[in-house]
Amino acid sequence: MIFSFSATPDFDFMTYFARYIRATVQNDLLVIPDHLGQGYIRKLAFGPDFKITIHRYLLKEDLIINRNTSGQGNDLVTVFFYSNEQALEIAYNDAPQVLFSQRDESAIQVTSNDLNSTIRFPAHQTIHYVVVAIKPPRLTELLAVSEPNSVLQTITESGNSFLFFERMEAEIKQLLKNVAAVDMNDRLSHFYMRIKVQELLYLVFHKLSLRENAAHQPINSADAERLLLVRNEIIGDLSVPPVIRELAQRAAMSETKLKQLFKQTFGTTIYNHYQQARMEEAAFLLKQGKHSVGEVGYELGFSNLSHFSRIFEKHYGLNPKRYSYS
Structure with missing residues (x-):
């Protein structure tokens, strides 16, 4: 329909x-x-x-x-x-x-x-x-x-x-x-x-x-389409950090325009958006997927589990192990 x-x-x-x-x-x-x-x-x-x-x-x-x-x-x-x-x-x-x-x-x-x-x-x-x-x-x-x-x-x-x-x-x-x-x-x-x-x-x-007080960049339907495609690319594989140059090429935008429009639209930078989605996925796997801390960390691309724990605790106020039992 x-x-x-x-x-x-x-x-x-x-x-x-x-x-x-x-x-x-x-x-x-x-x-x-x-x-x-x-x-x-x-x-x-x-x-x-x-x-x-x-x-x-x-x-x-x-x-x-x-x-x-x-x-x-x-x-x-x-x-x-x-x-x-x-x-x-x-x-x-x-x-x-x-x-x-x-x-x-x-x-x-x-x-x-x-x-x-x-x-x-x-x-x-x-x-x-x-x-x-x-x-x-x-x-x-x-x-x-x-x-x-x-x-x-x-x-x-x-x-x-x-x-x-x-x-x-x-x-x-x-x-x-x-x-x-x-x-x-x-x-x-x-x-x-x-x-x-x-x-x-x-x-x-x-x-x-509460967003940053920055000059507004006009946006059209084509820009909106590209931004959603970029966002989909970012969250498609959370084990791989985004590469701005590659995303800009796919969006047919300059790196500067992509970074400006993405932050304006989603309220945060491309990398911070990626990191937020990464931590949300980690929280889901720890709570709902019943995965171990090591399994979740490695699945999301962390080779250093201590680094994973520090970032996770920064987002949720608890380290991954305590979060999984909370």
Whole structure:
């Protein structure tokens, strides 16, 4: 099942998706028809310039969502919260889709409205994601920051093209679960949801506000595509450190541009991103895979286990052996 749309500022996903699957919307709720799967899509509006759409479903066939630019400007900020147990496949600019993440299949994406993207949600797997759409003036009013850093300036000023990824921490995951569990028949549910959505935005933009205050580099769909391919290359084999020169060649970018755009988009350097993914994989293998410290260290390319232990403890506050028993 492939659903394509143009991301105009006034586009309403649920209305058009309902027409596409020949379903009806009642009280801003779309129930997935039985022949397609089970679950729902719910929309709440907190005014004409601020809304949230909640997706929770399990489908009988793959769902591919193609989001195309409208050419009518990009005066909209979209925040995607992906909280899924399976890996997401996301691509830009009609590129082959790549797995977004490896062990932790959750992520937050903050983007302008002028980037093409394709997301594939696999069949027979529970899908949970939330989309917040808000116009820059409303977001500026909510944030009420007197001296925003370059990231917040870029996002809240109209007309900028941007893409930022953030990690989803436990607090945000729990908030998303609470939002999905709200009884919408409760008279104060809308009031509660507005508070919780603003809390979600606070947690995301607080993290973005802590990023380095550097000049913003414009980004387009082709750049976004290359950055995800580079990221996929980095996490594809965590036993081998990334080589910037080789990654730049594959991305058809200069080394300087690649390093600048990668850090801007993911909030950290290529090597730090690699090291973080490496430690997350180590933690997973120690806890879930029941591997020994030596097996994990050597599998992730460490020839010196003392060095592995020092880096792991720096990330998790415990050495690998104590972590595996914690």
